[in-house]
Amino acid sequence: MSFSTTPAVLILEDGRTFSGSAYGSVGETTGEAVFVTAMTGYQETLTDPSYHRQIIIQAAPHIGNTGVNRTDDESGRIWAAGYVVRDASRISSNWRSEGDLADWLSESGIVGISDVDTRALTRHLRDKGAMRMGIFSGPAAEAPVDELLARVQAAPEMAGANLVDEVTTSQTRLIPAEGQKRFSVAAVDLGIKSMTPERMAERGIDVHLVPASITLEELQTLGVDGVFFSNGPGDPAAADDQVELLRGVLDARLPFFGICFGNQLLGRALGFGTYKLPFGHRGINVPVMDRTTDKVEITSQNHGFAVDAPLEGETTAPHSPDYGRVIVSHVCLNDDVVEGLACLDIPAFSVQFHPEAAAGPHDSSYLFDRFIDLMTASQADSAAQA
Incomplete structure (x- = not known):
């Protein structure tokens, strides 16, 4: 790669400015500033639709x-x-490497900046909270700072943003089970990562990857044994259509498993609120306790919103008593944020983190097996009632 010496500037919406060098494509971009604490997995991070x-x-x-x-x-x-x-590394050195990160960013039109004190920047966001940011390089960086700041402050905020339709699949497709088929699942694509259906397929599950706009009637015609809601970008408070779909799934007593955005939507479907975190959880080193086992797992996370549900005891689902009792099944050990919900009277549960572990630790892979147990129990109940 050719190492860039093109000047670049980073401007936060509160006016704080950092200077550096262009990294990737030269130009300008704006968006919500988020920091990721992972030491590895930058490629999986960049291609995660949740970062839209x-x-x-x-x-x-x-x-x-x-x-x-x-x-x-x-x-x-x-x-x-x-x-x-x-x-930014000046060389790429790995037996699996097929190219250079900076070249890939440039070819993809991604504007970046290097030579920035990311420790100071991260500390600033931890102190002041999430905010919009802009990167300007080359001719774009030559404009007056107050003009660049105005562009940053004019960028849309993440609160209230409905982004699901911008990242979902356009049509249903099947990821077939590996080996003998055991179950069939409809995975609603809210911004799913490719490793997630693979984790289910390797457990003998046919995965029907479906658009976020699918109706309950269309979903039921697939004849699936369970429903999965994926991760995704945006504000869960804006995803009303998907919440209504999920309530239909719960009403039909179809076994449900959700992760990340799917956890927030289960919270809303049950009648709990959601809120924006000061700076979110993003990395592959977040400690979470599974309260059903008292085990602590290190998790991969990427979320800026969370569910507002009582941490202690059982709660009757606020939306409808028909949904029965709900508990907070997982909690973050850093800040007591809700990391999972479990319904005790209907077949549904969710977690706020990423059990597919791409990239990240594999502590949470048992959750896919827990989903299989839920579908197994549901089939046994149906057979007993027949």
């Missing part, structure tokens, strides 16, 4: 040393609006 309209700040100082490859992509493109690193 966000500018990623890598807290780890050295980025790009293992290059990029086609295998590790979690979708068909980079979804991040921009990229911020401190020390």
Whole structure:
């Protein structure tokens, strides 16, 4: 790669400014500033649709040393609006590498900046909270700072943003089970990562990947044994159509499993509220306790919103008593944020993190097996009632 010396500037919406060098494409971009604490997995991060309209700040100082490859992509493109690193690797050195990160960013039109004090930037966001940000390089960086700041402040905010339709699949497709088929699941694509259906397929599940706009009637014609809601970008308070779909799933007593955005939508479907976190959880090192087992797992996370549900005891679902009792099944050990919900009287549960572990630890892979147990129990109940 050719190492850029093109000047670049980063401007936060509160006016704080950082100077650096262009990294990737030269130009300008705006989005919500989010920091990621993971030391590895930058390729999976960049291709995660949950980062749509966000500018990623890598807290780890050295980025790009293992290059990029086609295998590790979690979708068909980079979804991040921009990229911020401190020390961009000058070489790619890995036996799996098929290219250079900076070249990939440039070819994908992703405007980035390097040589930035990402520690200071991360501390600023932790102190002041999430905010919009802009990166300007080349001729774009030559404009007066107050003009660039105005562009940042004019960018849309994440609160209230409905982005699901911008990232979902356009048509239903099947990811077939590996080996003998055990179950069939409809996975509603709210911004799904490619490893997620693979984790289900390797457990003998036929995965019907369906658009976020699917109706309950269309979903039921698939004849599935369960329904899965994926991760995704935007504000869960704006996803009313998907909440109504999920309530139909719960009313039909179809076994349900949701992750990340899917966890927030289950919270809304049950009648709980959601709220925006000060700076979110993004990384592959977030400690969570599974209260059903008292085990602590290190999790992969990417979310800026959370469910507002009582942490202690059982609660009757506020939306409808027909949904019965609900507990907070998982909690974050850093800040007591709700990390999972479990329904005790209907077959539904969810978690706020990413059990597919791409990239990330594999502590939470048992959750796919828990989904299988839920579908097994549901089939047994149906057989007993027949």
